[in-house]
Amino acid sequence: MTITRDACVGVVGAGVMGSGIAQVAATYGHRVVLHDTSSEALARAMDSVRRNLARSVEKGRIAEGDAATVAKRIETVGGDGSDSSALDAFAECAIVIEAVIESLEAKQDIFTRLEALFVEPAILGTNTSSLSVTAIAQACNRPDNVVGVHFFNPPTVLSLVEIVPGLVTSPETTRTTRELVDAWGKTTVLASDTPGFIVNRIARPFYGEALRIYEEGIASMATIDWAMRDIGGFRMGPFELMDFIGNDINFAATSSVFAGTFNDPRYKPTITQQRLVDAGFLGRKTGRGYYDYREGAQQPEPDRDEELGKRIFGRILAMLINEAADAVLFRIASPADVDLAMTKGVNYPKGLLAWGEELGLQTVLGRLEALQAEYGEDRYRPSALLRRMVAEGRSFFAD
Numbered sequence: 052m053t054i055t056r057d058a059c060v061g062v063v064g065a066g067v068m069g070s071g072i073a074q075v076a077a078t079y080g081h082r083v084v085l086h087d088t089s090s091e092a093l094a095r096a097m098d099s100v101r102r103n104l105a106r107s108v109e110k111g112r113i114a115e116g117d118a119a120t121v122a123k124r125i126e127t128v129g130g131d132g133s134d135s136s137a138l139d140a141f142a143e144c145a146i147v148i149e150a151v152i153e154s155l156e157a158k159q160d161i162f163t164r165l166e167a168l169f170v171e172p173a174i175l176g177t178n179t180s181s182l183s184v185t186a187i188a189q190a191c192n193r194p195d196n197v198v199g200v201h202f203f204n205p206p207t208v209l210s211l212v213e214i215v216p217g218l219v220t221s222p223e224t225t226r227t228t229r230e231l232v233d234a235w236g237k238t239t240v241l242a243s244d245t246p247g248f249i250v251n252r253i254a255r256p257f258y259g260e261a262l263r264i265y266e267e268g269i270a271s272m273a274t275i276d277w278a279m280r281d282i283g284g285f286r287m288g289p290f291e292l293m294d295f296i297g298n299d300i301n302f303a304a305t306s307s308v309f310a311g312t313f314n315d316p317r318y319k320p321t322i323t324q325q326r327l328v329d330a331g332f333l334g335r336k337t338g339r340g341y342y343d344y345r346e347g348a349q350q351p352e353p354d355r356d357e358e359l360g361k362r363i364f365g366r367i368l369a370m371l372i373n374e375a376a377d378a379v380l381f382r383i384a385s386p387a388d389v390d391l392a393m394t395k396g397v398n399y400p401k402g403l404l405a406w407g408e409e410l411g412l413q414t415v416l417g418r419l420e421a422l423q424a425e426y427g428e429d430r431y432r433p434s435a436l437l438r439r440m441v442a443e444g445r446s447f448f449a450d
């Protein structure tokens with residue numbers, strides 16, 4: 052099956068993610084039905100779509116007339132006081148992607164109601180970040196039609212989309228969805244239905260190891276951020292990035308991967324971040340997080356000690372490369388998709404596996420072994436695949 056440009060695409064949930072996904076689909080040429088239970092959310096979504104399109108016009112990326120056509124392709128349904136018939140508008144959609152609140156019950160309820168309406172069986176895509184696609188699908192009569200379609204925020208800007216088949220998703224559903232999202236101009240990677248999928252799992256040490264280094268008093272937050280930015284080449288340091296994402300969101304992501312992996316100590320959340328959340332220091336959005344964003348607040352200066360900076364960067368990078376190797380070991384994704392996911396999804400300066408090979412896998416393994424020997428913690432265990440690659444002198448990218 053192929054979903055063509057003239058097919059109707061549905062989006063349920065008109066928040067940050069849903070409005071962006073609707074815009075992406077409408078820009079490609081689909082008629083889009085966008086539903087939300089809140090009238091305010093629908094109005095905000097259309098405002099955001101129009102604002103984004105106006106910016107594209109200003110930048111000369113799209114003609115004014117085309118921008119108006121794109122916005123007109125999105126039909127909003129539902130809103131305050133609407134009853135369940137608001138979903139009737141989805142009856143003829145070829146695919147519906149849900150981006151409602153992160154609740155298993157809410158997502159299952161929407162999918163089972165939609166399934167009963169479809170004229171022809173359609174694909175049900177979920178934008179969940181942390182729930183199991185298999186568990187969402189389990190409530191449906193046709194779980195083979197359910198697939199994860201995980202966009203990154205904002206969907207109109209970030210090109211990565213993780214396509215996540217559940218245990219019983221049909222190969223046809225996966226292939227059709229991937230082809231469609233590719234046609235929308237996105238970069239798709241295939242991820243297995245495991246906690247955090249690719250990006251949200253592999254990125255955990257970027258935050259977790261930075262927090263560990265800070266908690267032990269090895270360096271200040273400003274120094275760690277400086278090391279990762281100026282020495283490592285990352286666009287933002289871990290603490291400024293957590294403040295940007297929101298500490299509540301970042302803490303929830305870590306906690307969910309930790310719980311989802313049955314408390315693997317590699318993903319253990321930190322008390323430092325828990326306390327920030329307790330205090331309501333959620334980052335930029337509340338004016339305080341790891342840093343103080345209130346007017347006139349003094350920003351801490353990093354200790355620009357090159358040697359310390361290289362040690363911090365080397366430690367965090369080794370943990371990230373180890374995580375990437377483990378994702379390949381457990382067949383969460385292919386080496387090529389792992390590297391693509393981290394460069395396109397979170398803008399890492401290089402793919403982690405390629406970076407590991409550039410440094411020398413032996414060097415990376417040596418750093419992890421030294422950490423494990425020093426701490427005696429399972430948190431620092433080197434991936435068995437990394438050990439094997441070193442022992443056999445192999446490359447992740449050999450055919």
Ligand code: NAD
Binds near residue numbers: 154161180
């Ligand atoms: P959001 O809070 O901005 O939007 C959710 C919207 O869903 C709200 O407008 C709400 O009114 C609506 N809604 C809630 N229940 C509904 C229902 N039963 N029917 C219709 N509409 C309903 O949330 P978001 O940040 O856009 O996240 C949506 C989904 O995308 C979540 O599953 C989240 O985990 C996932 N996600 C979020 C991000 C991110 O960075 N925000 C990134 C990737 C994936």
